[in-house]
Amino acid sequence: MVVRVVLADDEAVVRAGVRMILSADPGIEVVAEAGDGRSLVELVRVHRPDVALVDVRMPGLDGLAAVPELRRVAPDTAVLIMTAFGEDTAIARALGDGAAGFLLKTGDPREFLLGVRAVAEGAAYLSPRVASRVIDGITGDRLARSAAARDRIGALTGREREVLGLLGAGLSNAEIARRLHLAEGSVKTYVSTILGRLGVRNRVQAAILAHEAGLAARS
Template sequence: MIRVLIVDDEALVRSGLRMILEAAGDVVVVGEARDGEEAIGAAARLRPEVVLMDVRMPGMDGLTATGRLLRAAGPPKVVMVTTFDLDEYVHEALRLGAVGFLLKDTPPRELIAAVRTVAEGNAMLSPSVLKRLLGSFAHKAPSRAEVARHRLAALTAREEDVVRALARGLSNAEIGRELKLSEPTVKAHVSRLLAKLGLANRVQAAILVHDADLG
């Protein structure tokens, strides 16, 4: 069973998410929290594998709580739950190490699939939503793009091919088909390039590629 903690200041939202997730059969909601402070305590006590974290809440917000959760030993996978008017906050959360984000109107089937995906250790990279999120940062400072390009220059040509495909939201299997590589080879390339770049997950790699205007 996948252990999930739901963090949202609205009781109706928490109840709705709980109902959807527990109908999946392989997910159990181990607890709920109304703000970031409660979330930190609940996560330490209940040890969830996945935390669904609202971005904007009274008291400690989701961004601050995410930073604190991910600095702890053995942290859970954090997925931000948001609306598009909060893109900037989500962008920062992904940089902190959150593994993805959901919109509050995500269909139930996609919500369940997302929880399963991150529980398996994969980042959520929905191409259409990620493109819209990162598109809100089209007017980046030149220095940020230059820094991103400098970091990516450490990659080999093949690793650059892989990271560009990764930034488009392709899975390892899809990258393998496109680049004519076996899936284990793609997985090895992803692991090496993340280590080279000092990144925690695929979402952070995708952001770096978009920062460099290479996506």
């Protein structure tokens, strides 16, 4: 499977660099590029890529404001945010609006390949160097939220907790299926049921809840 990507950043030199990184993987194709949020939304609507790789700061419609628009026009396109240090609040907003994860722009170039592949396969991807900071920022009062998270997952069956824990560890549906010796279709059903039971909008929010409840650490 070739992963089709629409790339958005207002700096042409950044787009060129990211395109070069992605071109190292013959299974990833950049099908279009945008320099602003409005163009991004239109290109995603037309091309329906597997992944939209989006910078936070762009003119007109910035990357954060673009996330809900992208989810509306192309719900099957995974939105992967590119960010820098010091933008934890912005990233929390993007995740809450349905982004599949984020990459650190100054991080290891291999993370771009890993991140694009992961979200295209239905997994969440949080850049390892800043994942803990983002989760800490979202959780706020960690003890109180941890207790609340444990209460929320109490509604899940044992198998659903296993799936949630592996989802929180960043595994894709295919990886979860292999780990639990299930059909991938069964995992998709479990994930859909888990999202509904927990009242969360996407895999990233479920992954954060798994971390808060201590499930991902045990997976």
